[in-house]
Amino acid sequence: MATEVMQSAEPRTNYLNAGHTVKSWLLTLDHKRIxxxxxxxxxxxxxxxxxxxxxIRLELVTPQGDLMTAETYxxxxxxxxxxxxxxxxxxxxxxxxxxxxxxxxxGAKDVAFPRLNLLSWYVFIVGGGMFMLTMINxxxxxxxxxxxxxxSIYSNTQVTxxxxxxxxxxxxxxxxxxxxxVTIHTMRAPGMxxxxxxxxxxAHYATSLIQILGTPVVAITxxxxxxxxxxxxxxxxPKLGGDPVLFQHMFWxxxxxxxxxxxxxxxxxxSELIANMTRKRVFGYHFVAFSSLAIAxxxxxxxxxxxxxxxxxxxxxxxxSLITYAVAIPSAIxxxxxxxxxxxxxxxxxxxxxxxxxxxxxxxxxxMTGLFLAAMGLDVHLHDTYFVVAHFHYVMVGGAIIxxxxxxxxxxxxxxxxxxxxxxxxxxxxxxxxxxxLTFFPQFVVGYLGMPRRYHxxxxxxxxxHILSSAGASILALGFLMPVFYFAWSIKYGKPAxxxxxxxxxxxxxxxxxxxxxxFTYQPVITTEAxxxxxxEEIKNAGKAEALQTA
Amino acid sequence: MAxxxxxxxxxxxxxxxxxxxxxxxxxxxxxxxxxxxxxFGGLFLAYTIYRTTYPEGFLYGSHLLNVPLGGTxxxxxxxxxxxxxxxxxxxxxxxxKKLIFFLLVxxxxxxxxxxxxxxxxxxxxxxHLFPAFGxxxxxxxxxxxxxxxxxxxxxxxxxxxFLMTGLHALHMIVGAGILITLIYMAQKGxxxxxxxxxxxxxxxxxxxxxxxxxxxxxxxxLTGFHVSGAGH
Ligand SMILES: [Cu+2]
Numbered sequence: 001m002a003t004e005v006m007q008s009a010e011p012r013t014n015y016l017n018a019g020h021t022v023k024s025w026l027l028t029l030d031h032k033r034i035x036x037x038x039x040x041x042x043x044x045x046x047x048x049x050x051x052x053x054x055x056i057r058l059e060l061v062t063p064q065g066d067l068m069t070a071e072t073y074x075x076x077x078x079x080x081x082x083x084x085x086x087x088x089x090x091x092x093x094x095x096x097x098x099x100x101x102x103x104x105x106x107g108a109k110d111v112a113f114p115r116l117n118l119l120s121w122y123v124f125i126v127g128g129g130m131f132m133l134t135m136i137n138x139x140x141x142x143x144x145x146x147x148x149x150x151x152s153i154y155s156n157t158q159v160t161x162x163x164x165x166x167x168x169x170x171x172x173x174x175x176x177x178x179x180x181x182v183t184i185h186t187m188r189a190p191g192m193x194x195x196x197x198x199x200x201x202x203a204h205y206a207t208s209l210i211q212i213l214g215t216p217v218v219a220i221t222x223x224x225x226x227x228x229x230x231x232x233x234x235x236x237x238p239k240l241g242g243d244p245v246l247f248q249h250m251f252w253x254x255x256x257x258x259x260x261x262x263x264x265x266x267x268x269x270x271s272e273l274i275a276n277m278t279r280k281r282v283f284g285y286h287f288v289a290f291s292s293l294a295i296a297x298x299x300x301x302x303x304x305x306x307x308x309x310x311x312x313x314x315x316x317x318x319x320x321s322l323i324t325y326a327v328a329i330p331s332a333i334x335x336x337x338x339x340x341x342x343x344x345x346x347x348x349x350x351x352x353x354x355x356x357x358x359x360x361x362x363x364x365x366x367x368m369t370g371l372f373l374a375a376m377g378l379d380v381h382l383h384d385t386y387f388v389v390a391h392f393h394y395v396m397v398g399g400a401i402i403x404x405x406x407x408x409x410x411x412x413x414x415x416x417x418x419x420x421x422x423x424x425x426x427x428x429x430x431x432x433x434x435x436x437x438l439t440f441f442p443q444f445v446v447g448y449l450g451m452p453r454r455y456h457x458x459x460x461x462x463x464x465x466h467i468l469s470s471a472g473a474s475i476l477a478l479g480f481l482m483p484v485f486y487f488a489w490s491i492k493y494g495k496p497a498x499x500x501x502x503x504x505x506x507x508x509x510x511x512x513x514x515x516x517x518x519x520f521t522y523q524p525v526i527t528t529e530a531x532x533x534x535x536x537e538e539i540k541n542a543g544k545a546e547a548l549q550t551a
Numbered sequence: 552m553a554x555x556x557x558x559x560x561x562x563x564x565x566x567x568x569x570x571x572x573x574x575x576x577x578x579x580x581x582x583x584x585x586x587x588x589x590x591f592g593g594l595f596l597a598y599t600i601y602r603t604t605y606p607e608g609f610l611y612g613s614h615l616l617n618v619p620l621g622g623t624x625x626x627x628x629x630x631x632x633x634x635x636x637x638x639x640x641x642x643x644x645x646x647x648k649k650l651i652f653f654l655l656v657x658x659x660x661x662x663x664x665x666x667x668x669x670x671x672x673x674x675x676x677x678x679h680l681f682p683a684f685g686x687x688x689x690x691x692x693x694x695x696x697x698x699x700x701x702x703x704x705x706x707x708x709x710x711x712x713f714l715m716t717g718l719h720a721l722h723m724i725v726g727a728g729i730l731i732t733l734i735y736m737a738q739k740g741x742x743x744x745x746x747x748x749x750x751x752x753x754x755x756x757x758x759x760x761x762x763x764x765x766x767x768x769x770x771x772x773l774t775g776f777h778v779s780g781a782g783h
Contacts, residue, residue, distance in 0.1 A: 110565040112575040178582045186575040216586045220593035224714070231683035233710040234703075235597070241703045246600055250593055 107189025203268025266403025278345025355406025362398025438472025608704020
């Protein structure tokens, strides 16, 4: 990897040293600082969610429910699911990397609405704080899906408070989506046409579309659930004339597309990683760009595949099953195009590329097993088993989180101006990959054999598989903890990164690291398409790179 | 950052031009309205499902609502949309006095709507038709009587009525806040021929809230109005 380390002699003002007071962070309107505020907040939630995951895996080491009661176990897996989905995965890439990079990639000074951007973080913190309150008050036990009538009348845990906190957090997601969409439409630098946009930006456009169209529906759904509990009206309660299946329709109308809120940004990251780490133009740029939109649009038409077994008409199920299959097409287009990009590229095996390759394999397994579940006949057997649990963890962890980690490593030098220790990055990536597969692959098997999800005890013949899974989880936990330490270490002791340590294309690499508050000291004008590596070489040869870095 | 501030009055530092800022603001409001549409959309879905499930309950429920009051409110809102449009028009001409006048009229109409809505709600509560907190005890006889077997379905209609019109009224209250802010800003002379997009963007919001009511009125008040002999 080419690493030109060029440091200007005099200390430069950048977004990090532009102010050191707590106030300068908490009242910042700078999209880069807001991205970091999100980074710290969602990392905290990730580790809280991880503690719950640890408790789940500890309980499942033995077939008897001996570590905790069934009720406690219900709470533990619910808290794990809600925290990981609503407070970590949904904000993860958009709110951290998207916030930081989108204006840089577009050649803009900031997002379209900086105040709204800060507001979205505060809304997130209020929602997250209320969920912490829920946790302190005993948590909830409904499962992250909140199905009534259990959640509406039977559960006597903090469902209303949790519902309100998710309602509030939803607005943070809506505001981010709205902000990004307007930013992409109106804040592009001169010459930045739609088909010169990096694929990361296309992915965020598709994600924003889902956030805008889907999140309000889940907001009104949990609001209705809250009203049902507090006012005793029969919205979903059959005893009072309501229809519990209506909740499932409304919930999944958001929550299936929400899966794409988590995975599409990760796909955007992987497009950037693969292009820059193989030094090749992404094969089939237009197809990769439009497949993000296609996934977003198809994603709204498949929610019924969660209800094959809940009194939905068989014919409706048939249509939902078919459309679910259709989502595989744009996903496969991406996977094949990435593979074709790597072919004959000059591949580097730095940490970001290891994550990108891991994503390719794990997402393929996660996506393909999704097709098993989309088949109605097979789903009757696999519904609510560990097969489903393994499937969505392959997509959510193997896809979304792996992509997020790859992106974090790739842009860490841009964010902090320092290189992380490459060797530790590679080791932890390998540990994450091994630990992940050891954790979740046995769950496919145990699910296929008939182990239902959400149970704290099981028949003794499943124990070997569960022990494998729990052992894998401890390895995975180590892999997730390591970056915390070496990232923190690198801020103080890391090698200075220079403007473009990877020799990457993209506007964000044509400004110093860390970038100045206004992002660019010159007005960027775009004259080439994204991923023009020949062009980058030309600039370097002409010695212009230096000019850019000191500009 | 601060030293770049406003060469042109009203232009935020991160925008290149007034046109870009206006485009961003307008698009932002349209997208926001799209989210609002999806938000109300969930309730319209619930309405559709339950109206199909309980057609008779919805007929009875609809007859409990006060059509003259609802109709008056419809007219009030349509007129307020006109006055809002006038306010936008005069803000573009930079005519401060007329702008403030029409904003004030719009605000007044907003309050008229809310007051009428208040009396409608109170009469429902008075007739024990509020579907929550166990206060729902409709009589089986009299002008607001509901046959026993229909009391449950009518209750479903009533929570839909209260939830949808309640959320709509909440949007009206937010709208009143926006109008007051606009009047304050206009008084301070913040709007000029060049800079008036806040008025225009708020206008979009106002029209949206009106349109929601245009759908709510026939769906809730006029359901089965054409069915002779239904209800009482
Ligand atoms: Cu789904």
